[in-house]
Amino acid sequence: MAFFQQRDAISGTVAILLLAMSIASWVVLLWKSGMLRRAVRDVGRSTQAFWQAASFEDGLTVVRAMDRDQLLLPLVEAVLYQPSGNLAAAGDRSQQLTRVLRDALHAVLRKLQAGQVLLATVGATAPFVGLLGTVWGIYHALLGIAGAGQVSIEKISGPVGQSLIMTAAGLAVAIPAVLGYNVLGRLIGRIEADLEGFARDLRELLLTHTP
Numbered sequence: 001m002a003f004f005q006q007r008d009a010i011s012g013t014v015a016i017l018l019l020a021m022s023i024a025s026w027v028v029l030l031w032k033s034g035m036l037r038r039a040v041r042d043v044g045r046s047t048q049a050f051w052q053a054a055s056f057e058d059g060l061t062v063v064r065a066m067d068r069d070q071l072l073l074p075l076v077e078a079v080l081y082q083p084s085g086n087l088a089a090a091g092d093r094s095q096q097l098t099r100v101l102r103d104a105l106h107a108v109l110r111k112l113q114a115g116q117v118l119l120a121t122v123g124a125t126a127p128f129v130g131l132l133g134t135v136w137g138i139y140h141a142l143l144g145i146a147g148a149g150q151v152s153i154e155k156i157s158g159p160v161g162q163s164l165i166m167t168a169a170g171l172a173v174a175i176p177a178v179l180g181y182n183v184l185g186r187l188i189g190r191i192e193a194d195l196e197g198f199a200r201d202l203r204e205l206l207l208t209h210t211p
Contacts, residue, residue, distance in 0.1 A: 011166070014133035018126065018169050025122045025177040028115040032180075036187040039069050039112075043194050046072045051201075071108050071191065075199050078104035079206055097206055101199045108195060112188045116181060123178035130170015137163025 046066045053059035060076050067073045078100040 010136050011133055014129060017129055018173050021122045021126055022173045025119055028118055029180040032115050032184050035069060036184060039071055039191055042067055043072055043191055047198050074104045074108055094207055097203045101203055105199050109192060119177045119181040123174050123181055126174035127170045130166045133166030134163045
């Protein structure tokens with residue numbers, strides 16, 4: 001409370017910035033954690049159900065019902081696209097399938113990666129933002145001590161200790177963002193591997209079977 005009562009414009013701006021970064025990173029962490037846990041389960045179940053279906057149409061119906069976040073469904077629906085009259089129709093069936101599956105996979109991966117840049121940015125910059133607040137606070141504390149004309153432990157420890165709060169705040173914001181980025185990145189990598197494997201198997205199937 002003493003820190004907030006004695007803050008100036010720059011210290012207040014740094015504190016508000018750290019608060020905004022913390023809120024944004026926690027929103028992304030909570031949203032992505034729920035979505036990726038659900039996606040790991042749904043992608044696995046949808047893939048298994050698709051390959052156990054009696055026909056491509058039955059598999060498509062099953063995937064539409066089970067893939068709640070629509071990560072696998074865009075790959076299955078992409079192969080139904082039949083290009084004509086443009087460069088997308090150039091090449092044989094193998095090249096066309098490769099093209100549409102690659103584009104659908106890239107779109108899904110962009111969806112999975114959403115929010116990761118924010119977590120990485122917060123994790124990398126929050127300690128330095130907190131350090132800026134600390135340096136600025138110590139600078140003003142030293143100016144106050146110099147103006148008072150007397151140096152004592154009481155005059156130094158209070159202002160300096162309050163300034164160091166900003167360093168701790170920066171670390172408190174950065175550490176969850178870094179940990180979340182790493183954990184979520186592993187889940188994304190697992191889902192990405194499953195989707196790439198499914199796309200490859202689906203391409204091989206459709207080279208000999210037209211849906």
